Amino acid sequence: MLHKRNPQLNSHGELIHLLSIEGLPRQVVTHILDTAETFLSVQEREVKKVPLLRGKSVFNLFFENSTRTRTTFEIAAKRLSADVFNLDISRSSTAKGESLLDTIANLSAMQADMFVVRHSESGAPHLIAQHVAPHVHVINAGDGRHSHPTQGLLDAYTIRHFKRDFSNLTVAVVGDIVHSRVARSDIHALTILGVPEVRAVGPKTLVPGDLREMGVRVCHDMAEGIRGADVIIMLRLQNERMSGGLLPSAGEFFKNFGLTEDKLALAKPDAIVMHPGPINRGVEIASAVADGKHSVILPQVTFGIAVRMAVMSIIAGNEAT
Amino acid sequence: MLHKRNPQLNSHGELIHLLSIEGLPRQVVTHILDTAETFLSVQEREVKKVPLLRGKSVFNLFFENSTRTRTTFEIAAKRLSADVFNLDISRSSTAKGESLLDTIANLSAMQADMFVVRHSESGAPHLIAQHVAPHVHVINAGDGRHSHPTQGLLDAYTIRHFKRDFSNLTVAVVGDIVHSRVARSDIHALTILGVPEVRAVGPKTLVPGDLREMGVRVCHDMAEGIRGADVIIMLRLQNERMSGGLLPSAGEFFKNFGLTEDKLALAKPDAIVMHPGPINRGVEIASAVADGKHSVILPQVTFGIAVRMAVMSIIAGNEAT
Amino acid sequence: MLHKRNPQLNSHGELIHLLSIEGLPRQVVTHILDTAETFLSVQEREVKKVPLLRGKSVFNLFFENSTRTRTTFEIAAKRLSADVFNLDISRSSTAKGESLLDTIANLSAMQADMFVVRHSESGAPHLIAQHVAPHVHVINAGDGRHSHPTQGLLDAYTIRHFKRDFSNLTVAVVGDIVHSRVARSDIHALTILGVPEVRAVGPKTLVPGDLREMGVRVCHDMAEGIRGADVIIMLRLQNERMSGGLLPSAGEFFKNFGLTEDKLALAKPDAIVMHPGPINRGVEIASAVADGKHSVILPQVTFGIAVRMAVMSIIAGNEAT
Numbered sequence: 001m002l003h004k005r006n007p008q009l010n011s012h013g014e015l016i017h018l019l020s021i022e023g024l025p026r027q028v029v030t031h032i033l034d035t036a037e038t039f040l041s042v043q044e045r046e047v048k049k050v051p052l053l054r055g056k057s058v059f060n061l062f063f064e065n066s067t068r069t070r071t072t073f074e075i076a077a078k079r080l081s082a083d084v085f086n087l088d089i090s091r092s093s094t095a096k097g098e099s100l101l102d103t104i105a106n107l108s109a110m111q112a113d114m115f116v117v118r119h120s121e122s123g124a125p126h127l128i129a130q131h132v133a134p135h136v137h138v139i140n141a142g143d144g145r146h147s148h149p150t151q152g153l154l155d156a157y158t159i160r161h162f163k164r165d166f167s168n169l170t171v172a173v174v175g176d177i178v179h180s181r182v183a184r185s186d187i188h189a190l191t192i193l194g195v196p197e198v199r200a201v202g203p204k205t206l207v208p209g210d211l212r213e214m215g216v217r218v219c220h221d222m223a224e225g226i227r228g229a230d231v232i233i234m235l236r237l238q239n240e241r242m243s244g245g246l247l248p249s250a251g252e253f254f255k256n257f258g259l260t261e262d263k264l265a266l267a268k269p270d271a272i273v274m275h276p277g278p279i280n281r282g283v284e285i286a287s288a289v290a291d292g293k294h295s296v297i298l299p300q301v302t303f304g305i306a307v308r309m310a311v312m313s314i315i316a317g318n319e320a321t
Numbered sequence: 322m323l324h325k326r327n328p329q330l331n332s333h334g335e336l337i338h339l340l341s342i343e344g345l346p347r348q349v350v351t352h353i354l355d356t357a358e359t360f361l362s363v364q365e366r367e368v369k370k371v372p373l374l375r376g377k378s379v380f381n382l383f384f385e386n387s388t389r390t391r392t393t394f395e396i397a398a399k400r401l402s403a404d405v406f407n408l409d410i411s412r413s414s415t416a417k418g419e420s421l422l423d424t425i426a427n428l429s430a431m432q433a434d435m436f437v438v439r440h441s442e443s444g445a446p447h448l449i450a451q452h453v454a455p456h457v458h459v460i461n462a463g464d465g466r467h468s469h470p471t472q473g474l475l476d477a478y479t480i481r482h483f484k485r486d487f488s489n490l491t492v493a494v495v496g497d498i499v500h501s502r503v504a505r506s507d508i509h510a511l512t513i514l515g516v517p518e519v520r521a522v523g524p525k526t527l528v529p530g531d532l533r534e535m536g537v538r539v540c541h542d543m544a545e546g547i548r549g550a551d552v553i554i555m556l557r558l559q560n561e562r563m564s565g566g567l568l569p570s571a572g573e574f575f576k577n578f579g580l581t582e583d584k585l586a587l588a589k590p591d592a593i594v595m596h597p598g599p600i601n602r603g604v605e606i607a608s609a610v611a612d613g614k615h616s617v618i619l620p621q622v623t624f625g626i627a628v629r630m631a632v633m634s635i636i637a638g639n640e641a642t
Numbered sequence: 643m644l645h646k647r648n649p650q651l652n653s654h655g656e657l658i659h660l661l662s663i664e665g666l667p668r669q670v671v672t673h674i675l676d677t678a679e680t681f682l683s684v685q686e687r688e689v690k691k692v693p694l695l696r697g698k699s700v701f702n703l704f705f706e707n708s709t710r711t712r713t714t715f716e717i718a719a720k721r722l723s724a725d726v727f728n729l730d731i732s733r734s735s736t737a738k739g740e741s742l743l744d745t746i747a748n749l750s751a752m753q754a755d756m757f758v759v760r761h762s763e764s765g766a767p768h769l770i771a772q773h774v775a776p777h778v779h780v781i782n783a784g785d786g787r788h789s790h791p792t793q794g795l796l797d798a799y800t801i802r803h804f805k806r807d808f809s810n811l812t813v814a815v816v817g818d819i820v821h822s823r824v825a826r827s828d829i830h831a832l833t834i835l836g837v838p839e840v841r842a843v844g845p846k847t848l849v850p851g852d853l854r855e856m857g858v859r860v861c862h863d864m865a866e867g868i869r870g871a872d873v874i875i876m877l878r879l880q881n882e883r884m885s886g887g888l889l890p891s892a893g894e895f896f897k898n899f900g901l902t903e904d905k906l907a908l909a910k911p912d913a914i915v916m917h918p919g920p921i922n923r924g925v926e927i928a929s930a931v932a933d934g935k936h937s938v939i940l941p942q943v944t945f946g947i948a949v950r951m952a953v954m955s956i957i958a959g960n961e962a963t
Contacts, residue, residue, distance in 0.1 A: 054691070055688065087709055098921070102920065106920070106943050110943055111947065
């Protein structure tokens, strides 16, 4: 082949790692969403387990702490009957000066089958995927500002669940786009799935104009951004951004870009409101909206388990070559 | 119904949460003890697992750290074949400013089946039970000074195991009653089960006179308190109480209220000595007594696993309405 | 019997605890290695679990933190279908002043079947084994400078795997011998298995002359130490030793005793290079050697899981008396 192969796919175009949504073929994304749908019914059964990953060893390698995300992967893996190992990385050999790749080589030698990796440095999961043994699969659970592909997929799942069809939608992603791996993964997923209008909404410091290169419509005015939208994805405002001088104050951000019932009235009457969580009430979203009838924030969480089960079971079933 | 229903019971009077022993009907308590008895034999089998909670997701939410208590619930849940998730709450979303109820709503959306909650604030498990989805069950693993119902039940189980019948017993609870959720749960359990004389024994600072309202006999003299007792429950003396000026010194406490062989001679010849652990040797109990033939402190631990298995399996089998 | 019985063996000479390699009969060691060989094939199967420890409760008690070693035992136990409990000892009752033996007595009362113990004090696992109930088995996962028996066994396994026969081998153990429980366990294992020449190689501060009492040849010159060796075991250099004045600098240590390709050329052409990990690249071993064709460092990790499965399954099947 003349073009470089996507490192997430084997020679048959099947998914073997999930590192980023960018560059995934639409049928691969759709296959994940379809598979997730079958797992949703599993979650409602009396016995919520299926034996698809029985005897497999899944390692959660969270170099950046996130109890909530780690728990969702742990739940997904255990419902597939895998054995799950949570490594307290900050206390482990990397603290003794061992390199990332030596740590990975060692865990691979313990016959690991899958690594779920969160890392503060963009590209760490790619680096790991390049070096693991052929039988090992890697899932990116968030790397730096780069990518958070399972969040992108669960957001796509949620939109499909409530809106059925992507081909006529207007989706507004609101808040700190520039620092957000969630926004980046959402935009890639929605573009691949054929959403005709994706808007990036927020102040100039957080939504720079060159985001247009990703194919989105940049809006620095909230009313313009959410008017007529079918879907509004509110991003979490990281407190550390505010102290960094990029924003005047949480109060001012809420006044301009926080989602209130008044602003929500500009969107379509049947618009849905999404958020990756945990929410900052009164910072990026009003409680009345977070808890209101347009909110699908808790269904997102439920769908997130099913999507992660889908990704794990799909990649575990595909050979490296 | 004119009276407010006990939030732990459904409309058929069946246990759906375990929040407090106060107000539980005697037959509910007895049913737990009877069920625990069947699990004791499970613990002695070669394969110590039963499939009653297979596929269920039990979340340990310890907002107040207690490795020992958390471990007993984890053992109980795994012996029922549940999947157990230990959340490191201090590092999780609550640390990011997420409210307790948002955390609970999120975990419920992950299809949790049961929350085991320890919290430094009295009433937190009740608050959670009021807000969970109907399929979710809540167990209080200790809240503030309020309640520690599984400890109360395992103490009742231990007494029944060694004394057979509650109706003729004198039980002395000795030490820091006022700050003790164990004492409160024990007193409620013993009263419900028909123990005719429960004594609260300790200095005036730790056993105030208004404890009489709970139906107990208050004794500020150790000899009076344990004379003729069938059961002596020694409480753990929290070190932080001593620095607070409520007590002169550990040495003085031991002299007056520590259980020695001399003092134990005042009780019935076949009296049993109990303690919720971990014991402070030489502070509230002499080593000769803790390790002596009247001590049933280690059987309490064994029974505690069976009682927790009983509570979990009973509430998991009952519908919310 | 006139001589004191080895506390690791029952009256039939069967292994019931693994505390130290010292004093184990050769057939017991060989039986462990043979059993490990059968588990290696398990690890390569699609479903990597066997039900030998189903329903058993294995407690990891790491009083000294080691994420890597703890993980290897957790993997081994789960592949045998045991329930595994990782106790965060530093936050548990021992922090509340409870004694080691009270902690052990309590966990035994919870029907523990096996304790895997790491402790900074030499002899702690022996002390525990003396006090547990008859149905409980103890494995030493490293105690002070004393012993690390599963490392010694996995090193023996690795040597047997690559060299087939112990009876003609020269094995060099290089580095900080005096502080190393790995070196001590390796030397005992190799001596028991009949290796005719074991060399202890390093500077005088780290390899004192009285090591000769263990039956080894002491070499303070690296060239003499590895010349003609079939096996070179490099030890990890603990950074804290260097600050203690026992060594001039990491650079100087590497110059004299670090394993480079040049020095390796002195060994047999088919020599294997081993290391317990994690490696310090450029301190005790050059990257070219660690990653080179003589290195069997990663196979050691794989064999380590199988050896731990073997030890666990063997002791769990033997009665205390």
